[in-house]
Amino acid sequence: MKELKYLNKYFLKYKGRLLLGVFITVIATVFKLVVPMKVGDSVTSVKQYLNGEISSISVVEQQLLINILLLLGAALLSAFFTFMMRQTFIVVSRYVEYDLKNEVFRHYEKLHLGFYKQNRTGDLMNRISEDVSKVRMYVGPALMYSITTITLFVVVISYMFYKAPVLTWYAIAPLPILSIAIYRLSVLINRRTTIVQQYLSKLTTFTQESFSGIAVIKAYGIESRTNTNFEELAEGSKVKNIDLAKVQALFFPLMMLLIGVSNILVIYIGGTRYINGQIAEFGTIVEFLIYVNMLTWPVAVVGWVTSMVQQAEASQKRINEFLKTEPDIQNLVSESTPINGLIEFNKLSFTYPDTGITALKDVSFTVKPGETLAIIGNTGSGKSTILELIGRLYDVEENMLKIDSKAIKNLNLDNLRDSIGYVPQDAFLFSDTLRNNIRFGKENAVEEEVIEAAKNAAVHKNIIGFSKGYDTVLGERGISLSGGQKQRVSIARALIKDPQILLFDDCLSAVDTETEEEILQNLYKISKNKTTLIVSHRISSVKNANKIIVLENGKIIQNGTHNELVNSEGYYKELYAKQLLEKEM
């Protein structure tokens, strides 16, 4: 229960409703007790009439009528309060589920990129859905059934002992066996359910990947191989489901068997004791039969609840593991620090903490607001890493990276990220309308702003060419757009933000040279007072920049303007000559 202590704050939050729930449960149980009592009374009256102890039939009839009315009233009230009981406990559990999901999601969002690399998306999703659902079972049904069981036990068993103590011992003797058996069965069911869920998760991942990569599957003509793999997984899933069904099928027969044993004991022992005169009223036997049946479900529930709590404990442990993970990147400054955009790298070296790869070595440069710095170099030379460090996705030593002459850590993180428009290498678009994908950069942007950003990113004409224009809904990950269109929507999203710092990570690679030129011209106008960094493999994208640096294995091997670099021997000149040749061909 150590891990579940985390939920106590939610119990406190909803204490009013929970206390009301407990009160209602007690009332519902008391009314439940009236039913067997009145059935017992009625049977006793009839028996007394048959024995000649009551001579007038009308007296019996009147007594039966009163009993029936009381029975009906008690049953109705008990049903009403049982309904109210579920309305309190189950509703509270849904509130807690909602709160916990939001808490976990908010926490996930704060965590650093390294966390997402170490943990698989499926696992993150499972903890927020599956695990939270299991925890809800503890907050809702487990708590509700525990309280019902305790109340029913205290009230019913005390009354049974008061009525016929010896018979009570016999009647409740099989109940602990039932409880233990159900517990064992529940553990087995849970174990098999977990396996079934693992198979389901494998099946879902496989299906999702197959459909996401359907173009590759078709292009390679491997549909039949994919089918076979799917069938194998489905077969495994079927076998495990059948295993589960076998143990689940035992649940009710086992319960019925043990209820049957209790019933036989009540009839046999109760009958013998009535014949011997040790029980005064014949109705007591009938009354006890109803009690035994009433107690069976709560007793079975003890076993069920125990396994529910165990599962919730395991799930909460997994949730706590992530909730206790501190984000590596923390906002250390609470006051606002507006950003002008002077970026200084001073002998910066950086090693990725998770892989130990040194991506940058001794990198120094300065970019002032109004300037454009272009970064060029082979793949893996560290270009994207420079942009990631400016967005403070990773931390470096204080004096190595300064913005506006302050160590990046001494800037308010929200201000910093707000002032950056970042266009990543892989344009990621949401399954939403084109308008909302662009507006993602500025939530409250009006239509004119969306259109202007799209025009500057040279994608407006493409968008109005679609039959639904800006209302076109994209497929998953922007599947219905071409690579170049996706890149340009992603650029429009950064431009609409009107940020002080613009970071473009090789985001013109899928755009033809004419459109590239158009975008660069627009950028030239927009970024007059902004700091711009452009990463590219193409000379055409970088030639107009104020400064160009050439990276190789994390080191700056050349720097200067386009004219300077084409006139000195080295990587840049060679690349220029090669790309010029390609263009001419």
Ligand SMILES: Nc1ncnc2c1ncn2[C@@H]1O[C@H](COP(=O)(O)OP(=O)(O)OP(=O)(O)O)[C@@H](O)[C@H]1O
């Ligand atoms: N998130 C990461 N975690 C660990 N290592 C990384 C990470 N990102 C990049 N690296 C490593 O750091 C080095 C520099 O990568 P980076 O992405 O900065 O290169 P790049 O010049 O942008 O390459 P490309 O032109 O292919 O995009 C590479 O060796 C890469 O394997």
